[in-house]
Amino acid sequence: MAGEHRPADASVAFRSVMSNRLSLAIETLVGVFHEYASKDGGRGRYEGNCMDQFTLSKREFKELLLKELKMDNVRDPAKLEVLMKDLDDNGDGQLDFQEFVVMVVTMASLCNDLLLKNLTDN
Numbered sequence: 050m051a052g053e054h055r056p057a058d059a060s061v062a063f064r065s066v067m068s069n070r071l072s073l074a075i076e077t078l079v080g081v082f083h084e085y086a087s088k089d090g091g092r093g094r095y096e097g098n099c100m101d102q103f104t105l106s107k108r109e110f111k112e113l114l115l116k117e118l119k120m121d122n123v124r125d126p127a128k129l130e131v132l133m134k135d136l137d138d139n140g141d142g143q144l145d146f147q148e149f150v151v152m153v154v155t156m157a158s159l160c161n162d163l164l165l166k167n168l169t170d171n
């Protein structure tokens with residue numbers, strides 16, 4: 050159908066031009082986001098003022114954190130709520146890719162800080 054979003058097809062096309070490790074990491078990041086963002090509801094359904102398939106609901110976000118990052122602390126609803134609110138820059142109750150990627154970049158930066166600390170402590 051014309052204009053229909055088809056993440057699987059986009060992934061195949063993307064993969065053909067991306068073959069090194071960092072490119073694959075980016076592809077994985079985008080793919081994981083869209084896999085979880087499309088779990089609630091059907092394609093094209095609006096949640097508030099945004100397309101549900103392109104954003105993470107709180108439930109989708111929790112599932113992603115538990116399965117992909119093993120962040121068991123988000124089983125506590127209060128901790129999940131704080132994290133979601135911190136990332137939800139436009140306050141619509143959903144995380145779009147730009148809001149989600151802030152968390153990933155922050156976590157990567159913290160990993161780098163730990164690596165540097167370990168290297169300089171030894």
Ligand SMILES: [Ca+2]
Pocket residue numbers: 137138139140141142143144145148
């Ligand atoms: Ca948002």
